[in-house]
Amino acid sequence: MILISSLALLALLCFNPTLTRGQLNATVALDYGTFFGAVNETSGIVSYLGVRFADAPIGDLRWRAPVSPPTTHLGEVDATDYGPTCISTSQSLTVNFTTTSEDCLFGNVYVPIDADLSAPLPVLVYWHGGGYRGGNSHSYTPEWLMHSSTNPFVFVTFEYRLGQFGFLGGSLLAADGVINAGLLDQRAALRWVQRYIGHFGGDSSRVSIWGQSAGAGSTMFQVMANGGYNEDLFHAAMGDSPTMNYMPLYNDTYPEELFSQFASFAGCGGLGSETLTCLRAANSSVLTVAGNATVKQRTSTLYPFSPIIDGTFIREGPVEAFTNGRFAQIPVFYGSNTNEGAFWSAGLPNAAANTSTPNATKTTTYNFIRGQYASFTSESFEKALHLYPIEDYNNSLVLQEQQMYGEMRFICTAVLITGSATDASLDAYQYYYDNPHLGDYHHYELQAFFPSEETDFTPDANDEALFEIMRKYWTSFVTSGVPQAAPAPQWHTASTSDGSQRMRLQPGNVHMEDVTDGLSERCEFWHSISKEL
Template sequence: MMLNFIFLCLSLSSAVTCSKSTASGRSLLAGPPTVTLDYGTFVGFQDSAGITQYRGVRFADAPIGDLRWQAPVFPPSQRLGRVNATQFGKACIAATQTSVTTGTSEDCLFGNVYIPASHQPGTNLPVLVWFHGGGFQGGDSHSATPNPILQSNRSVIFVSFEYRLGQFGFLGGAQIKENGALNAGLLDQRAALRWVQRYICHFGGDSKRVTIWGQSAGAGSTMFQLLGNGGNTGGLFRAAMGDSPSLSYLPSFTDFYVQDIFMQFSGLAGCNPSGEIDVMSCLRSADSNTLALAGSHTIGARASTLFTFAPIIDGTFLAERPVEAFRNGRFAHVPVLFGSNADEGAHWSASLRDGSANTSMPNATETTVFNFIKGQFATFTRPSFDKAVSDFYPLSDYNGSFSLQGQQMYGEMRYICTAALITGAVGGEGLGAYHYHYENPHLGSFHGDELAAFFPGSTAANADDKLLFAAMDDFWTSFVVSEKPTAENGPAASWTSVLTTDGSPHIQLQPQNIVSEKITDALSARCAFWHSLTEELKS
């Protein structure tokens, strides 16, 4: 341990530099692409498209044993020697898992680096960092193979990272505050960004031109990184993007809601918090399977809630809720590109096991819709719901469908209005703020459907879809390069920066129809209503 500690201190105290002759960090000798860092040598590969990949690159120590619910140890404290970086590292354990399954582990703090074929040794490219979605309870980076992005008109290096999930990354409670670190998953992301600053030059990346990006919880992550430490980025990134940023329920670590989850989880893990044992020592000595099962049972006890484990107000990294922070200017003042899809709220309620909160049931009523929303925002009140219905979401607007009414409410309050909030706040500071709305009648406009433009997966795209996707690839990558989205491929419109605090105008992204539009007064009023409830919704 002493040797590890000495190595860690030496690593932290000495900067890592890249010589001009080997700016890419790749071996000048024949053979597979190789990068040597101060804690290991990583051997990658080049795929059939000419993209150089380094997979499963450790960026922090394994967060196991005494390092559970602690801030990540960065840089890695042990020398790794020569590492085969051709396979993904283990994904972080999802909160829904009842055991540690193949391909998952607590030892999951790995990243992946993708270098485009167009990269020329000796030059440093802008860097795009991806944080995956999954409600802070699931997901991984492995499916985000960025070939469309890296084959666009702009050359960027793409980096993706894992971060702790569910009970391993977002368990709250006073006990963790006293003997650990809250929001460990967000701190993992912060460590990943520090890794980029320290090491990306060895892969041919420019640490001064880093943009962070994510979708859903990944977009929520980029939002929280904008808010972290009161908006002080520490120079870790210069711009941020987010597809469908999630404005989730954000109680304080002192709230009963958070402490109740901790108590239940601890008890299910065999560490009765009301007994005489040291709960944190007990939890840190438990095996991974026990903690996985306890987490899944904790989720199972909340049949009307989609995401039990999520970020909370911790008083240090996150001291203020998003609506308040963006209103008060306490966020990172960097250019942003955020947006949402037309049907963000669809399908969520139908996945709930609690029939009284599942609006797809044939016996659904207005109370079912209320229960659905309250299941996600525990302090939501019936009077506020009734006002929402009477003033903004009358059932008659949805042909008497409680399912459609509920999905519109949820989609706007959680995702659509959040993109408007972020871009409106940043635009109000005179910075570049670009807001989009994605709608594709052919392929669908549900939560996550726009990712077909950036990652392989959609086989049903027609010529119009592909033209739209090419333009979107151009928009996103040009923003990474120049902080302004422009498109050379396909139909394109001038993407005007947001001019008003309600996020207007936004660009409409549709096949054969890319136009700049003013946000309607009706949507602006609905968003203003939801944001007026920030204290009640803890959002």
Template structure:
């Protein structure tokens, strides 16, 4: 009996032995930070690809790294990718930015593998980084289902989404997305070393990060390549997507090359751009977006005829996407404040002298091929000024729906049409606000809210999301059941509201507005 007890105790100790803070891969040994108060071991600044500089600018990433890195201190973030608004390369940013971060719960048993949640940050494909995730990452530990949480930097703006035939002929397009794809392959190769289950990978992001997960669903004609088994997205962004040869794209290239000092170089332009100092490229990117005063995001994914061959609306309507479970949604006030950021007063609907033409200019600045005739039809049939009172609120509703809200409906409805599990959410928080990014407080805030309704809501949201990553079904204790959508419009959806958490219908009026925007997808290039 004593021998059995000793053997049993030994087995228990072996199963529940804490994982150490050092992990050895085939190209280096990484020592992270163990935080017992947060219950997390974090590994930050893990290089997943060679530095994309010099001859590797505007080329697909080389991953895993080709050189052995030896012993690496992985307790701090590495440099983030240069953001397009920067006029120079600020401290903490670099072209050499292809790094990832891994967070593991200390409660993970030594021989246990956990589901993996891969996060792609937002920022309009021109900004953002992984550094916003706190070390006390609440998504890693209960009350959420324990997961291995991974985040990756990817090239942004002019470094990650420069388009045009000259890039295609001497490089690669959409390389920010190719960075992400390489990161997912890195997960398949190495996440087992961190206790993650490579067969249970869910990709997730917000805004441009949710747009990224959408594009991975569409990539290579809808081939997930065994890289993930489910996808989630908060406020998926439907951006203007012309072909790489479109004059709009070529015009951006010419403008950027000129600001970089490489204008007029003909066939040598890419060689020139790869030779230019990185600080000059940073300034040139800032100058390019600064010259386009009606446009929020100049650099973004485009049709490249390789990685992305089809625009989202057409692909989701015709079932040409990765057939995996999805969870996507949006916030009530997705369109708030965007126009106010525009320097051009003729496209800034917050100006006191704004008119309906101002609203049109705002929307056309984001979707360059939108015609005035289609805009006028949208206003007359779906967005009359009398419903909103001000041009600012009218433009806010139009932009929020055409870019974000209707995109969540498109993805979940398209999945339903293919017989796939699909879940849609609507975040509506009268207390803390429901603007774009507002829901992220539920997932990543390191301090709990003071309101009990918010506390309960945030706990439920973390459980819904992590249980979906673990099982493919969003469940939460002491919270309503979240039913899969049962219509092509993505209805029903769950209303994430403090004190009023439950299912709601995606209204017929909203579905009609979304159908209008998606019905002119060819005109909008979306």
């Protein structure tokens, strides 16, 4: 983020000095600064990148609620390049700290080049994934989505604090700071949208939120936050592979131990009430190393730092919130992929929790799941084995574990959200991405939406046709509230407590299908032990 020179300002003003009907100016004046965007005639998009939406969460503002809008007037700002991304937990000090920073609360707004400010457009806000410990917004640009959409819309992405900066727990922090700072960053961003998106041609009354993986989990948490009071910040929610992470209370043993480990690695251990004073005075690089070291200590755990129950913003776990109707009463659109659970265990350094090792046993599977859900009991595991008989998976321990994990974490979460919305008489749409040709692993459906998403496989004509259908389904839900992609099949709302029927998205064979009784039974089991998850 840089201030532009007087000569650059003059050039920008001369480029597009007036605003007329049907023509969008590349200059937006807000009450805390004037932002000069970039006009791309090729893509047909005007972009405003690196727009600060909150003060830098550093120093005494570490682990506090974001201060938004910014308290300092920014003057004239060149908004043609991205701001820094938030520091990731796995980041090493060899990463360029000019591209990552604690000072990372920036957003990006993309507007159709021919937008008419007198006719505000629907708004789609997208949260990136990355396990709440990594990722950024820069890869998620809307060219394909906007070109496929029948109707225009404004697309917005935001950064949010990650890992130890965004999802640290513990009683000391609850007493002098906030839990789930990363989710509060997202909430502040949504309030920013309400206040300012009209200046960019967006309609603040027609905001949909969308994300993938941790981004889909984020939309889930925003829907259930504050007991379901969404402040009218958004009117619909979407999620690709919403994640059900471990949800202890902020002062349970697990988050307290994480906090103590992190503070010790940062050189602030054993200071009692002065611990946070020490941590807030530490250099970002020290906290980055400490977060990395904390994660490395958890050799059986993929994502130690995640949203937890804070008692205020997030008052209970997702299963309790959704099954009891304590969520925003809005339309929802969620789904998952066939092979969501593949490869996760294989990435763990602890062989005792890695089912891909030669000597793996069912105990290895239990260790893997317990590494993600610290309260998971051996009794519950034995019950799960009866629901996932290994004979159903070619006697493959890896395939059995993958199915368990994929369903308990992702697939059944989509079932929970859409089924609960259906029970509340809300419009709910569930999908199932099944692509044997390109693969249907976690995040692989994003190939349909973003140019940056690549895999080892090349789409063929059937894949490309499916992707166009998917883009139309997704964007029409944003612009009209109903996913439509004629002549593809009509997408019916779910009608049962398991989110059935759902749309199966398969190359050359897009169709509605029932959620099977077997899946419903397995999801009911996982949700029945929610206190362990």
